Amino acid sequence: MxxxxxxxxxxxxxxxxxxxxxxxxxxxxxxxxxxxxxxxxxxxxxxxxxxxxxxxxxxxxxxxxxxxxxxxxxxAGIGTGLRGVAEAMGVELVYPEKAVSYVKEPLVKTEADVAKLKPCDPEKDGRLPIILKALDMINAEVGAEVGVSTDMAGPLTVVAQIMEPSLMLRWMVKKPDLVHEILHVVTESNKRFIDSACKRGYAVGFSDPLASQSLLSVKMFREFVKPYLAECIEEIKKWRGNEGINLHICGKSSGIWNDMADLGINTLSIDNVDSLAECREKVGDRAxxxxxxxxxxxxxxxxxxxxxxxxxxxxxxxxxxxGGYVLSTGCQIxxxxxxxxxxxxxxxxxxxxxxxxxxxxxxxxxxxxxxxxxxxxxxxxxx
Structure with a gap:
C-alpha cells in the first residue's frame, strides 16, 4: 500500500x-x-x-x-449549485446541516403558476449575492495564482427545481409550450447571473444533469436544452469571447457530444459512465x-x-x-x-x-x- x-x-x-x-x-x-x-x-x-x-x-x-x-x-471558485438560481426566483429550499439542500415545495404546480414566474436579480435575490461576494473574496486571496470561476445549472436543470421533474417531463411531451415559457424566464435569470459574474471578471461554466441522455432523447435535447444553453453561452461571449466555457452533463451523453461541441464551449466534461477514448474519437478535435x-x-x-x-x-x-485534456472526476466528489x-x-x-x-x-x-x-x-x- x-x-x-x-x-x-x-x-x-x-x-x-x-x-x-x-x-x-x-x-x-x-x-x-x-x-x-x-x-x-x-x-x-x-x-x-x-x-x-x-x-x-x-x-x-x-x-x-x-x-x-x-x-x-x-x-477555484463558487457556483450556484443546481438550485441557486431557482431559489433566487422564489423556490424555498431546505438546508440540512450535513447534507446538500433540496426543494421544500416547487413553485410551479399548475399551468396558472407559470405566468407568475419572474427573472431573478442576482445582486439581491436568494444566495446569489453571497456567491458573488465569495468569488470576490476568493479572487482577492488566490486570484494571482489560480483562475477563479463560477459554475451554474443549465436552464432545464433549473426548471426541474422550479417544478417536479416528473411534471416537467410530462409537460415536455403534452404541453411543450409551457415548458418553453418557463425556460425563457429561467434563461433570462441565468443571463443576469452571467452578467454579474462576467462584469467582475469571472469565467462561467455549466452543469446540466437534467440534459442527460439518461433522461432525454436527442430530439428532446435539441428542443429543450441546446437553444437555451446556446443563449446563455452567447451572453458569456459578449463579455469574454470564446474563453473558459465548460459544460458538464451527468450520465450518458455520447449521443449529444457533437451538439455540446456545437455550442462553442472550450471544455467538455463527461460522466464516468461514458468513455473518454470514444469521446476523443468523436469530438476531441472540437474541445x-x-x-x-x-x-x-x-x-x-x-x-x-x-x-x-x-x-x-x-x-x-x-x-x-x-483539443487537450484535463484530468478530473466524472461528477462532484x-x-x-x-x-x-x-x-x-x-x-x-x-x-x-x-x-x-x-x-x-x-x-x-x-x-x-x-x-x-x-x-x-x-x-x-x-x-
Missing part, C-alpha cells in the same frame, strides 16, 4: 496560471491540469458543513482557498476533454491505489486528445470522501502526468516527456 508520505512527496513547480499560460504557448509543463469537481461537499475536510457553508461567503472562501492551498487544484474518474466508486469508496489506477487509465485514454483519496488523485496527476504538452504543439510523438504514454494502462478492458 502506498504511504501518505509518498502521496505528498511530489510538489508542483508551477502555479495554475503559469501552467495554463505555458500550455497556451505550446510548452511542456510540470504536470497535466488537475481539476477534480469539489465544492461544498469538501467543506467537512475543513470542519465546515454544507448548511453553514451555503450561507456564509467567508466560509465559502475558507474552503476554496483551503482546497487550493492544500491540494493544488487548477481552479478540450475533462474527466472522468468515478467520484463515488473510486474517490469516496476506493483506496489510493484504486484512484491512481483510474487516473492512469483516464490519462492513457485522453493524453493525445487534439461526495461528502465523506477521505482526504487521502484526494491526495492520491493529485499524486497520480503529478507523477504520471508529468511533462504534459498540448498535442497540437507536439512536433512528433517524442516531443514531450509525458509519463503515462510510456506505461501500461492498469484498467485496459475493465472500465
Amino acid at each position: 502506498i504511504s501518505r508520505e509518498e502521496l505528498l512527496s511530489l510538489k508542483d513547480e508551477m502555479t495554475p496560471r503559469e501552467r495554463s499560460e505555458a500550455l497556451a504557448r505550446g510548452e511542456a509543463v510540470d504536470r497535466i491540469p488537475l481539476c477534480p469537481i469539489l465544492g461544498e461537499t469538501m467543506g467537512p475536510l475543513f470542519g465546515i458543513w454544507p448548511r453553514e457553508h451555503n450561507h456564509n461567503a467567508e466560509l465559502m472562501t475558507q474552503v476554496e482557498v483551503g482546497m487550493y492551498r492544500e491540494f493544488g487544484v487548477d481552479g 478540450c476533454l475533462v474527466g472522468n474518474v468515478p467520484p463515488v466508486d473510486a474517490l469516496r469508496m476506493g483506496d489510493p491505489e484504486m484512484i491512481i489506477n483510474y487516473c492512469i487509465h483516464d490519462m492513457a485514454q485522453a493524453w493525445d486528445n487534439p 461526495p461528502i465523506g470522501t477521505p482526504r487521502i483519496n484526494v491526495e492520491a488523485f493529485m499524486y497520480a496527476g503529478r507523477k504520471y502526468g508529468a511533462g504534459y504538452k498540448y498535442p497540437k504543439f507536439r512536433k512528433d510523438e517524442n516531443d514531450h516527456t509525458w509519463a503515462s504514454k510510456h506505461i501500461e494502462d492498469p484498467l485496459e478492458g475493465q472500465k
Whole structure:
C-alpha cells in the first residue's frame, strides 16, 4: 500500500496560471491540469458543513482557498449549485446541516403558476449575492495564482427545481409550450447571473444533469436544452469571447457530444459512465476533454491505489486528445470522501502526468516527456 508520505512527496513547480499560460504557448509543463469537481461537499475536510457553508461567503472562501492551498487544484471558485438560481426566483429550499439542500415545495404546480414566474436579480435575490461576494473574496486571496470561476445549472436543470421533474417531463411531451415559457424566464435569470459574474471578471461554466441522455432523447435535447444553453453561452461571449466555457452533463451523453461541441464551449466534461477514448474519437478535435474518474466508486469508496489506477487509465485514454485534456472526476466528489483519496488523485496527476504538452504543439510523438504514454494502462478492458 502506498504511504501518505509518498502521496505528498511530489510538489508542483508551477502555479495554475503559469501552467495554463505555458500550455497556451505550446510548452511542456510540470504536470497535466488537475481539476477534480469539489465544492461544498469538501467543506467537512475543513470542519465546515454544507448548511453553514451555503450561507456564509467567508466560509465559502475558507474552503476554496483551503482546497487550493492544500491540494493544488487548477481552479477555484463558487457556483450556484443546481438550485441557486431557482431559489433566487422564489423556490424555498431546505438546508440540512450535513447534507446538500433540496426543494421544500416547487413553485410551479399548475399551468396558472407559470405566468407568475419572474427573472431573478442576482445582486439581491436568494444566495446569489453571497456567491458573488465569495468569488470576490476568493479572487482577492488566490486570484494571482489560480483562475477563479463560477459554475451554474443549465436552464432545464433549473426548471426541474422550479417544478417536479416528473411534471416537467410530462409537460415536455403534452404541453411543450409551457415548458418553453418557463425556460425563457429561467434563461433570462441565468443571463443576469452571467452578467454579474462576467462584469467582475469571472469565467462561467455549466452543469446540466437534467440534459442527460439518461433522461432525454436527442430530439428532446435539441428542443429543450441546446437553444437555451446556446443563449446563455452567447451572453458569456459578449463579455469574454470564446474563453473558459465548460459544460458538464451527468450520465450518458455520447449521443449529444457533437451538439455540446456545437455550442462553442472550450471544455467538455463527461460522466464516468461514458468513455473518454470514444469521446476523443468523436469530438476531441472540437474541445478540450475533462474527466472522468468515478467520484463515488473510486474517490469516496476506493483506496489510493484504486484512484491512481483510474487516473492512469483516464490519462492513457485522453493524453493525445487534439483539443487537450484535463484530468478530473466524472461528477462532484461526495461528502465523506477521505482526504487521502484526494491526495492520491493529485499524486497520480503529478507523477504520471508529468511533462504534459498540448498535442497540437507536439512536433512528433517524442516531443514531450509525458509519463503515462510510456506505461501500461492498469484498467485496459475493465472500465
